[in-house]
Amino acid sequence: MPDQPSSPIVAPSASPPCILFVDDDSDIRQATSLLLRRRGFEVVGAADPAQALAVLAAMPVAAVLLDLNYARGATTGAEGLECLRALLAHDPGLPVVVVTGHSGVAIAVAAMRAGAADFVMKPWRNDRLVATLEDALATHRRRMAVRAAAPDAAGLVEDDVMVAGCAATRDALDRADRVAATQAGVLLRGEAGTGKTALARRIHRLSAQRGGCLLVLDAHGAGDDPRALAARLDGMGGQDTILAEDIGAWPPAAQRALLAWLEDGHRARLLATSRDGPEHLRAHVAPGLLYRLGTVEIALAPLRARGEEIPVLCRHFLRLFARRHGLPERWLAPEAEGLLAARPWPDNVRELRHVLERATVMATGDLLTDADFAPAGMPAGADDAPAGHDRTLAGSEKAMIEAALRRHGFNVSHAARELGLTRPALYRRMARYGL
Numbered sequence: 001m002p003d004q005p006s007s008p009i010v011a012p013s014a015s016p017p018c019i020l021f022v023d024d025d026s027d028i029r030q031a032t033s034l035l036l037r038r039r040g041f042e043v044v045g046a047a048d049p050a051q052a053l054a055v056l057a058a059m060p061v062a063a064v065l066l067d068l069n070y071a072r073g074a075t076t077g078a079e080g081l082e083c084l085r086a087l088l089a090h091d092p093g094l095p096v097v098v099v100t101g102h103s104g105v106a107i108a109v110a111a112m113r114a115g116a117a118d119f120v121m122k123p124w125r126n127d128r129l130v131a132t133l134e135d136a137l138a139t140h141r142r143r144m145a146v147r148a149a150a151p152d153a154a155g156l157v158e159d160d161v162m163v164a165g166c167a168a169t170r171d172a173l174d175r176a177d178r179v180a181a182t183q184a185g186v187l188l189r190g191e192a193g194t195g196k197t198a199l200a201r202r203i204h205r206l207s208a209q210r211g212g213c214l215l216v217l218d219a220h221g222a223g224d225d226p227r228a229l230a231a232r233l234d235g236m237g238g239q240d241t242i243l244a245e246d247i248g249a250w251p252p253a254a255q256r257a258l259l260a261w262l263e264d265g266h267r268a269r270l271l272a273t274s275r276d277g278p279e280h281l282r283a284h285v286a287p288g289l290l291y292r293l294g295t296v297e298i299a300l301a302p303l304r305a306r307g308e309e310i311p312v313l314c315r316h317f318l319r320l321f322a323r324r325h326g327l328p329e330r331w332l333a334p335e336a337e338g339l340l341a342a343r344p345w346p347d348n349v350r351e352l353r354h355v356l357e358r359a360t361v362m363a364t365g366d367l368l369t370d371a372d373f374a375p376a377g378m379p380a381g382a383d384d385a386p387a388g389h390d391r392t393l394a395g396s397e398k399a400m401i402e403a404a405l406r407r408h409g410f411n412v413s414h415a416a417r418e419l420g421l422t423r424p425a426l427y428r429r430m431a432r433y434g435l
């Protein structure tokens with residue numbers, strides 16, 4: 001069990017920044033928590049990396065103070081560095097200050113290279129520790145301010161963050177992180193909007209190919225002309241990743257072209273997503289390709305089966321959209337939380353994300369109630385849709401897509417980013433709605 005924060009986490013932005021302190025020594029955790037609380041921080045403690053990740057998935061954390069050694073007698077910092085990478089995969093902008101022993105300068109340098117904001121040496125001077133944390137938080141605030149002024153850059157970083165609030169998602173993230181470091185092909189399965197593409201991007205970000213490019217191809221992008229596909233693939237090397245989206249829908253000629261290119265000895269990491277089950281895939285995907293992809297399979301559960309995760313996702317999206325739109329952070333009234341948990345979410349996390357963005361933008365108060373979650377454009381309880389107004393989910397999705405395209409002068413990349421879709425996924429929807 002992680003140590004409890006000193007007081008319940010409450011809504012107002014005036015609440016002190018919460019520091020997650022990860023150290024296996026409970027005496028040090030206790031003494032440091034006392035010190036930091038006296039200096040105006042909220043503190044929650046975790047005894048090991050697994051607890052730290054669980055805390056991060058469950059509550060907002062402003063910065064992490066991370067000890068690097070856990071196993072008895074360990075001095076290499078390996079466990080801590082792995083934890084650092086997992087924390088940053090979870091939230092790339094998170095300020096993490098690492099703690100090393102006096103002899104650990106090389107480890108501190110490795111941690112800075114891996115993305116730590118700063119480090120402190122043990123035994124630390126209390127003033128030095130507090131100043132380091134304050135500096136890390138101030139730098140983070142400045143970065144966020146710059147990103148708020150350049151929403152595209154913010155979108156790229158924030159949209160990559162995945163949170164987990166249930167065992168199934170934690171397990172999927174954990175498997176993705178473990179396989180990321182290898183060269184194995186990965187097949188990500190799940191319904192539309194469950195997070196397959198987001199997870200594939202995370203694998204790429206954590207892989208040896210992270211400095212290379214990520215080529216996202218769907219049935220539309222792969223196309224019917226194998227020579228055109230081969231020409232696009234020829235630009236790829238061992239430092240790149242190919243993400244074949246919705247592989248079960250690829251035309252057979254495109255599948256054969258991809259397989260032939262791979263069998264020709266070309267080297268690029270191969271990831272794929274599919275909304276279909278194993279039987280459909282066996283019937284519709286070239287066996288050689290399926291074999292290469294099937295080394296590791298990660299399934300994402302539909303959102304309706306992840307009820308306990310909905311509050312965690314809501315908190316994450318409410319923070320994200322408040323920052324992105326420069327608005328105060330909104331909070332869910334308990335009945336609104338119940339309402340959202342009971343919805344069927346056919347378009348899964350993507351739909352929840354849209355609903356929370358709309359509520360953040362349109363709300364008049366900080367507390368969101370049932371009325372804030374009426375279908376787009378409808379006041380709560382309005383039973384009669386105006387003539388010609390499509391109140392179905394598909395109708396409101398079409399309207400959102402049209403509005404985003406118009407806002408971005410029909411620039412599909414920009415509209416896709418705002419909608420939280422990949423370009424291929426937006427093209428698919430545009431085709432579906434005849435846009």
Ligand SMILES: Nc1ncnc2c1ncn2[C@@H]1O[C@H](COP(=O)(O)OP(=O)(O)OP(=O)(O)O)[C@@H](O)[C@H]1O
Pocket residue numbers: 159160161162163164169190191192193194195196197198199273275313316349350353419420421422425
């Ligand atoms: N666990 C999560 N935490 C935060 N955001 C998430 C999570 N899962 C999904 N999302 C967000 O939900 C949206 C939809 O996810 P994504 O595009 O990965 O779905 P998908 O399964 O690839 O859908 P499709 O099959 O339609 O392409 C994205 O904006 C993504 O960032």
